[in-house]
Amino acid sequence: MEYKEKYNLWVNSEFLDEDSKIELKKLQNEKEIEDRFYKDLEFGTGGLRGIIGVGTNRMNIYTVGKTTEGLSQYLINKYKSDISVSIAYDSRIMSKEFAEAAASTLCANGIKVYLFESLRPTPILSYTVRHLKSKAGIVITASHNPKEYNGYKVYGEDGGQVTDNNAKEIFSFIEGINDFDKVKTMNLEEAKQSGLLVIIGEEVDKEYIDRVKALTIRKELVDKCANDLKIIYTPIHGAGNIPVRRVLKELGYNNVTVVKEQEQPDGYFPTAAYPNPEDPKVFTIALDMAKKIEPDIIFGTDPDCDRIGIVVKDSSGEYRVLTGNQTGALLTHYILSSLKEKNKLPKNAAVIKTIVTTEMAADIAKEYGVNLIDVLTGFKYIGEKIGEFEKKGDQKYIFGFEESYGYLAGDFVRDKDAVIASMLICEMTLYYKSKGMSLYEALMNLYNKYGFYKETLVSLELKGKEGQEKIEKALQYLRHSMSYSLGEVKIVKKMDYKISVEKDLVNINEKIIQLPKSNVLKFIMEDDSCFVVRPSGTEPKMKVYLSVIGNSIKDSEEKMELFKKNVMEVIDEACNC
Structure with a gap:
């Protein structure tokens, strides 16, 4: 479905509140409309994260509702009965509202919810999932992002963030929620009275x-x-x-x-x-x-x-x-x-x-x-x-x-x-x-x-649809077209985590990387310096990690300056290929 068609569906939906419709109708910039609707806010291993606003590619009670409805169906399919979910939230704009929206949908699906009485750190939620034997956990946070952002992290019954396979399975249920009327909700006071919603606090904190x-x-x-x-x-x-x-x-x-x-x-x-x-x-x-x-x-x-x-x-x-x-x-x-x-x-x-x-x-x-x-x-x-x-x-x-x-x-x-x-x-x-x-x-x-290890990170912000396409092109260039040296220093190993292959470029052999597949590339140089390139999982950025080892602070700083210059020249070429 094209972005304009999605936009019109939202504007004309009987389920969308009037304030949200007014916000959408006021949009004049076509690029802004496209960015809000060209895709659904992605659910990955970090859950959701995005700018707060109206649209399929934004954090709002509708994207939170859809995600929670999908999560509910996943949990019911996996565990059948006796399901509970623990929920926490931080100080961000709309965090409490998103937490309550998630609780409303879970309870409407017959899932018991333990909701913290006020804001709590993410690690306390991780602890609480295991402490209360919940089947899942949710934290409403965008971690360290700017104020415009919020997010929705999902945790498994082990207290850890869901990893690749489980995230894909949850996403498959979320994809099946196509209409607003498929998202069930329940009044929170009714949920409390029925025992489906339990407010928690000090007793968990003390433990x-x-x-x-x-x-x-x-x-x-x-x-x-x-x-x-x-x-x-x-x-x-x-x-x-x-x-x-x-x-x-x-x-x-x-x-x-x-x-x-x-x-x-x-x-x-x-x-x-x-x-x-x-x-x-x-x-x-x-x-x-x-x-x-x-x-x-x-x-x-x-x-x-x-x-x-x-x-x-x-x-x-x-x-x-x-x-x-x-x-x-x-x-x-x-x-x-x-x-x-x-x-x-x-x-x-x-x-x-x-x-x-x-x-x-x-x-x-x-x-x-x-x-x-x-x-x-x-x-x-x-x-x-x-x-x-x-x-x-x-x-x-x-x-x-x-x-x-x-x-x-x-x-x-x-x-x-x-x-x-x-x-x-x-x-x-x-x-x-x-x-x-x-x-x-x-x-x-x-x-x-x-040894005087020095590391640095360069984050290249590449926003919108064009930015995502540029990141993918750059990674493809680095994967298939770049030379195997930087300045006068040779690359001796190349790890491609997308295909799980580590290439030894000196001895000309390969071995399997025993890690989950991920769109990440790592290059190790003959002087033990190295760099890693990957797309951010939570922001519109491509991240470049660099590391060198020197004989002193000054030596490592000088090495990093030259190494960074050489790496970023290649990255710039990759972004503009």
Whole structure:
């Protein structure tokens, strides 16, 4: 069906509310109409994510309703009876309304819903699914995207985001919902009275918080010295404020200063146009406060509190925002070294990272005799591996992380968790402080020991239908037409995750990649630098990940500058082929 035909169906539908019809009728720009209706908002392994507005390619109560109706049919088909779904939402615009719309449709299908009384972090939802033995979970969030966005993440009964096969099956049911009148709804008050809708809160929070605190490694140090650590924390207008502060307070970290201007939940993110702890701008107010407070650590969590960014003071006294890879390497080393020191490191211990995450983690894991496992980009694949370990019993999950500021210790949550990470980051900082070291000095020690790894990410925004076509053309060019060298450096390995083949270009042989198929390409150079190219699963972007290893900070920076120049010349050629 052409986009204009879909537009007319919406404008003339008896099921569409008048305000939505007025919004559509006011549209004058044909490109805007096309972008809203040229496709349905895609349901992938990340669920839905898009700009809030009216249209098939937008987040609204109709796309949420259609998706939930499809999810309901999937659950009924799979489980037949005794089905429940847990739902949480963050501080974003329309998050509560979308959560209630999802609850209404699930209840209308006879599915019991556990809905949080107010906003909660994504990791608490992951925990709740398993804690309440739900068959699925939903979080209404667009994570760290700008205020215009919202999203709908779906979790399986294991507490992890649904992965490829299940997502495809759910999508097949969603595709079958062609008309608004197929979406069932139920009044929420009636749902409560019938027992189909249960409002949850503190009782679940307490269980979760107790599990988080139990992950403390150096309990004696924390009990004795937690109050010595000076902390500045910003929830960036999101869902992390209450649980993060509660965990720290109950462990004795009383010297915590919260950025007041960013403390209250606000989906408009008035102090951070891009509410992402990867962006140094979100720490502007915190850094101004640091001049007086002189904290040992500054950190911030994103709107749904699954990502965390930290700021440390370097050797010159300047504050630096650490990358996700740097924080992940620090945590990996701290956790493994601490467990080994206390004779608590299992013989079958495993650390998991994604294919675009720093290789320093592999060096650290090797030193401690720990298995390092690579998975595709997306924390859902780390969660999936934890489930596999649990079933087989052959490996013990210790820690997992991805370069995009997501970390997880423990196995009672199956998604990245900034509440857990904030606690461990404070403990790690406190430990190094007790040794007379800053976190920055600890990082320099890792570089001196394992090599000066430097990674960077380039995101190319390519909006609309034309942008999606350009991304696909570029990947095809890189897959089939680019030369096997960059400047004077040869490519020695090429991994094509779409066809699951790794090519050794030196020894001229191939092997199968034992991971799910994904439209991702990775190239490894003869000097151990590498780059990965993939389309974003949640934004209209093509992402290019680059990594080099140097002999010093300066050397790695110079190598990265040249490598980035050479890679981006090829990417530019691919985008314009």
